[in-house]
Amino acid sequence: MSQQRPSHAYHWKLGDTGPAVAEIRFKLTLLGLLPETPPTRPGGRVIPSAEALFDVEVDAAIRHFQQQRGLTTDGIVGPETYRHLNEARWRLGDRVLTYIPSNMVVGDDVAHLQQRLLDMGFTPGRVDGIYGAVTAQAVSEFQRNMGLHPDGTLGPTTFVVLERLSRTVVGGAPHVMRETEMLRHSGPALSGKVIVIDPGHGADDHGVLSADGLSEAALVWDITGRLEGRLTALGVRTYLTRTLDSDPDETERARFANQTGADLMISLHLEGHANPEIGGVASYYFGDESRGRWSHTGKQFAGLVQRELVARCGLGDLRSHARSWTLLRSTRMPCVRLELGYLTNADDAARLRSPEIRAQAVEAIAVAVQRVYLPPEDDSPTGMLHLPHALA
Ligand SMILES: [Zn+2]
Known part of the structure; x- marks a missing residue:
């Protein structure tokens, strides 16, 4: 770095001349606060830097700059204004930024x-x-x-x-970036995609039970088996987070999913509530809507699968929601948790007991998986025509 004058020497104002004024003019030009054409004498000769003048134009530019940065608007380039002039000129990418404890980079x-x-x-x-x-x-x-x-x-x-x-x-989370990158790298084809299916509960944990003893763990296990087959047929490689007889906790399930390097994770649950009137399907993706942060792919997939489930299974629509639950938060890939109905609701329980409805739920998920990997330009409403540009 070139030698700098001690900062107390900085006190430049209207009427001053000299190389320091030329430097100030140069910095203001970089910031777009002075025109790029160099100052000239009458007759067109460029003024040499030794004779550079702190004129009314520079004074106005400095006052404008001070106002922008919340400094005292006095038109005087003292140490504080000078420091700000130096910091303001740096645009991201102009220089390598690194941490030097003894001489921290500022700008x-x-x-x-x-x-x-x-x-x-x-x-x-x-x-x-x-x-x-x-x-x-x-x-x-x-x-x-x-x-x-x-x-x-x-x-x-x-x-x-x-x-x-x-x-x-x-506006996304670190999550979001990883996903966007993964989507970009993985492309639209389903072949070669890796999806982790996470059947909730297991072993001694039945999850929610219906009035007549139907268990959440058993039902989601059945749906998992069907989904595994359906996705495999589409060319997707699948992993399950548990066996029939095991019940890893949410952290273990997330860690396992991360190890597979999966593109997507689908967690399957059913719900229960003291009020038997409550029923319907809901989906959850990682995020915090109030802070404007969520997993874009998670939200997109949750929305797609929610729509398909409601349409195909006749379940009530409890919509999709952002949550920061352990499993959603700890997984590196987009992860969506599906609550496929309430076992405490007679209507939902009757539907879930039907193998046809469970097959429809699987189909709904498979369709949503296919749609989430289609490039946006192909994600148009059914029946829309695409004319080649040459014909349009
Ligand atoms: Zn559950």
């Missing part, structure tokens, strides 16, 4: 990075424009999620990945 590019990381659900600390340890940790975490070397430095490779993602998924 608007850092603030911009911190905001983006926050938007994507990481925790870079305060948006203060200082590349400190917490920001470096958040960058490492981002890199780990993207399969990059987690060195905590924002170099060109990490920058490119960040740019690509933050354009598409602002």
Whole structure:
């Protein structure tokens, strides 16, 4: 780094001249606050930097800049305004950002990075424009999620990945990015997709019981077997989180799913309620709607499967909802939990007892799986025509 004048020497104002004023003019030009054409004397000769003038134009630009940044609007370039001029000129991607404890990188590019990381659900600390340890940790975490070397430095490779993602998924969680990337890499074909099916409960845990002893664990096990067959027929590789006689907890189920590198996880449950009137199907995906963060693919799949289940099985529509339950939160792939009806509701229980309705539930899930992997341009309402561009 070039030698800098001690900061107390900075006090430039209207009427001053010299190379420092030229530097200030240059910085204001970079920020778009002064025109790019260099100042000229009458007659057209460019003014040399030694004679650069702090004129009314510079004064106005400095006041405007100070106002923008919440500084005292006095038109004077003191140490504080000078520091801000230096920080403001950096655009994300202009330079490599790294954590140097003794000389921390400061600038608007850092603030911009911190905001983006926050938007994507990481925790870079305060948006203060200082590349400190917490920001470096958040960058490492981002890199780990993207399969990059987690060195905590924002170099060109990490920058490119960040740019690509933050354009598409602002407002998502780390989750969302991983999913978007996985979707991109996995493409629209179902062949080669990996789906984890998670039949709730198991072993000694029956889950909800109907009045006549129908158990949630047994019913979701039956549905799981059917779904496994249906998905396998579509070319999907499936894994189950439990055997008939085991009952791993939610953390173990999530860990298992993560190990498979699955594209999607479907957790199957039934519900019960003290009020026998309550019935219907509901679906849950990872997220927190109040904070504007959720798994995009999870929400999309939950919506699709919800619609299909209601239409095909005649179950009431209790809609899809964002939740941050352990299983939804701890899985790296989009995970949707389906509550396929209330065993405490006579109507729902009667439907679930029917093998035909259970087969329809499986078909509903399979259709939703197919739809979620279709590229958006093919996801048009049935009956819509696509004319080739040449004919349109
Ligand atoms: Zn359950």
